Amino acid sequence: xxxxxxxxxxxxxxxxxxxxxxxxxxxxxxxxxxxxxxxxxxxxxxxxxxxxxxxxxxxxxxxxxxxxxxxxxxxxxxxxxxxxxxxxxxxxxxxxxxxxxxxxxxxxxxxxxxxxxxxxxxxxxxxxxxxxxxxxxxxxxxxxxxxxxxxxxxxxxxxxxxxxxxxxxxxxxxxxxxxxxxxxxxxxxxxxxxxxxxxxxxxxxxxxxxxxxxxxxxxxxxxxxxxxxxxxxxxxxxxxxxxxxxxxxxxxxxxxxxxxxxxxxxxxxxxxxxxxxxxxxxxxxxxxxxxxxxxxxxxxxxxxxxxxxxxxxxxxxxxxxxxxxxxxxxxxxxxxxxxxxxxxxxxxxxxxxxxxxxxxxxxxxxxxxx
Numbered sequence: 001x002x003x004x005x006x007x008x009x010x011x012x013x014x015x016x017x018x019x020x021x022x023x024x025x026x027x028x029x030x031x032x033x034x035x036x037x038x039x040x041x042x043x044x045x046x047x048x049x050x051x052x053x054x055x056x057x058x059x060x061x062x063x064x065x066x067x068x069x070x071x072x073x074x075x076x077x078x079x080x081x082x083x084x085x086x087x088x089x090x091x092x093x094x095x096x097x098x099x100x101x102x103x104x105x106x107x108x109x110x111x112x113x114x115x116x117x118x119x120x121x122x123x124x125x126x127x128x129x130x131x132x133x134x135x136x137x138x139x140x141x142x143x144x145x146x147x148x149x150x151x152x153x154x155x156x157x158x159x160x161x162x163x164x165x166x167x168x169x170x171x172x173x174x175x176x177x178x179x180x181x182x183x184x185x186x187x188x189x190x191x192x193x194x195x196x197x198x199x200x201x202x203x204x205x206x207x208x209x210x211x212x213x214x215x216x217x218x219x220x221x222x223x224x225x226x227x228x229x230x231x232x233x234x235x236x237x238x239x240x241x242x243x244x245x246x247x248x249x250x251x252x253x254x255x256x257x258x259x260x261x262x263x264x265x266x267x268x269x270x271x272x273x274x275x276x277x278x279x280x281x282x283x284x285x286x287x288x289x290x291x292x293x294x295x296x297x298x299x300x301x302x303x304x305x306x307x308x309x310x311x312x313x314x315x316x317x318x319x320x321x322x323x324x325x326x327x328x329x330x331x332x333x334x335x336x337x338x339x340x341x342x343x344x345x346x347x348x349x350x351x352x353x354x355x356x357x358x359x360x361x362x363x364x365x366x367x368x369x370x
Contacts, residue, residue, distance in 0.1 A: 001037060003062035007087040007100065011079040013044055013057040014070070016209050016233065020046035020053040021072045032069035034115045037062055045118050046072075047236075051202045052118040053209065056232040067112035070096060078105050119236050121229045123220040125187030129166050131214040131230050137168045137179040138207040140359055143329045145200045146172030153242035156197040159221065161189075166219075169247050170200075175326050176247055176362040192221045195244050202226075202237035209233040251362055252352055255343035257315045259288065264336035267328070269309045273297050274324045276305040283321045283366040288313050288344070297324075320347045321366040330361045 017033045025031065025048065034045040042057040068091040075098070079087075084100035091097075091109070098105045129137075138157070146154040158169040166183040169176065206228050210217065214231035228235045273284045273295040280299070287294040293311045298304040330353060334340070343352040353361040 001062075001064040001066040001068065001091040002088065003037060003042065003060055003064060004086060004088050005042075005057065005061070006059035007079065007082055007084055009059040010057055010087060013055050013232075014075065014079055016055045017044035017046040017053055018072050018076055019205055019208070020048060020051055022048040029069070029110060029114050029116075031072055032110060032115070033072050033075070034112060034118075035068045035070055037067070038065050044070075045115075047116065047118050049116060051199065051205070051235070051237040053205060053236075054118065054120070054234040055209070058232070066091065067115075068096060069110045069112045069115060071107055071109070074105075074107055119225075119227065121218070121220065121227045121234045123187075123189075123227065125189040126185070126218045126220040126227075127161055127166065127189050128184040128186055128216045128218050129181060131210050131217050133181045134166075134217040134230075135207050135210050137166075137181060138203050139333045140179045141168045141170040141177040142200050142204055142207070143333065144170040144172060144175050144177040144361075147200055152240050153195075153197050153244045156199045156240035157203050158244045158247070159196045159198050159219075159226070161191040161221075168203075169244070171245060171247060173245070174323075174364050176250060176360075177330070178247065178251075178360045180358050186218070189220070192223065194223070196221050196226065197240040197242070197244050198226055199237055199240055202228075202235055206230070206233070206235045209235070250350065251360060252343065252345055252350055255345045255352065257288070257313075257318065257344045259293075259342040259344065260312055261340045261342055263331055263334045263338045263340060265309060266340070267331040267336070269293070269295055269307045270324050270327050270331060272307045273305060274328065276302050277324065278302060282323055282325070284324045286320050286322060288315070288318045288320075290314060290317075295324075318344060318347060320344065320351060322351070322363055323366060326363050330363075 022030055036043045042060045044055050046053055078098055082100050084102055088099040096107045096109045141157055154172055160167040164182055165180055167180045169178045211231040217228055217230040220227045225238050276297045276299055278299045284295050284297045291313060293309045295307045341354045350362050350364050
């Protein structure tokens with residue numbers, strides 16, 4: 001079997017497939033990227049058996065057909081170091097040869113028939129979301145998950161389908177991020193009856209792999225797994241077990257005060273306030289007063305700081321204490337020109353940040369007698 005390809009395009013596709021390959025596994029066969037060559041093109045597959053990705057490679061010419069296993073670490077290093085534009089890949093029973101104009105590498109290869117099967121996207125009924133929108137939804141929620149929690153459902157993103165809508169929600173019990181968008185259907189997909197929680201790693205992998213030119217993400221949900229397809233990329237993942245919190249119950253209905261905050265200056269002030277904090281005194285006091293927000297922090301071994309930011313505020317003075325990292329995580333996924341609406345009740349009640357009607361972020365305040 002032999003094929004010729006554009007090295008840069010093959011390297012980019014290989015990197016996507018390799019991101020699903022486990023760094024540690026007792027099954028050596030999983031340390032490889034599976035390559036399938038057929039009349040329909042070349043496809044690269046990586047999996048850890050909990051999650052998998054399929055990626056169609058562009059810029060390949062071949063008259064061959066067959067399968068091969070590419071050792072991930074070695075091939076990644078070769079593709080990264082080569083500078084040649086074209087690359088030839090030759091496969092025989094025991095070896096993989098990568099040949100460029102200035103270099104040639106021959107690597108031993110395992111039997112591709114031993115590689116575990118990976119599901120393909122064959123559904124006729126599925127949900128469809130605009131690709132740029134779904135990518136943004138993942139970015140706006142995935143940071144709020146808790147990948148180290150023993151409550152496994154907190155280590156994933158809740159995926160919900162409503163009447164013409166799709167919602168992603170994530171929480172680590174101290175903060176909550178919820179993003180909603182419109183959704184279409186192909187065929188007659190049925191929204192799952194039980195909670196659908198997708199691992200953060202699978203969602204992040206999809207977000208990084210969506211082609212900028214892709215129009216849609218197609219989503220097919222089953223009882224125990226989910227398939228997500230966008231352009232040349234298909235991600236498969238088992239669902240996370242466990243109950244996801246009733247997240248709507250923790251969003252305050254109405255606050256006493258609404259404060260409009262432009263992201264760029266607000267984010268700059270929050271970043272400055274983080275400088276004089278440590279693990280013991282990580283909180284920053286947000287003082288809201290007439291036309292002014294003052295962010296103050298103090299750490300006994302470091303010093304103290306006070307940052308002022310002019311704002312639109314004509315209510316009674318209020319102080320609320322946040323972990324500035326939680327505020328920064330939210331602001332960094334927004335464009336600088338975005339206007340955020342901060343909804344406050346008092347210094348001890350969860351604060352709600354809203355971006356239009358599609359994005360809600362809730363933070364629990366820290367105790368003020370720290």
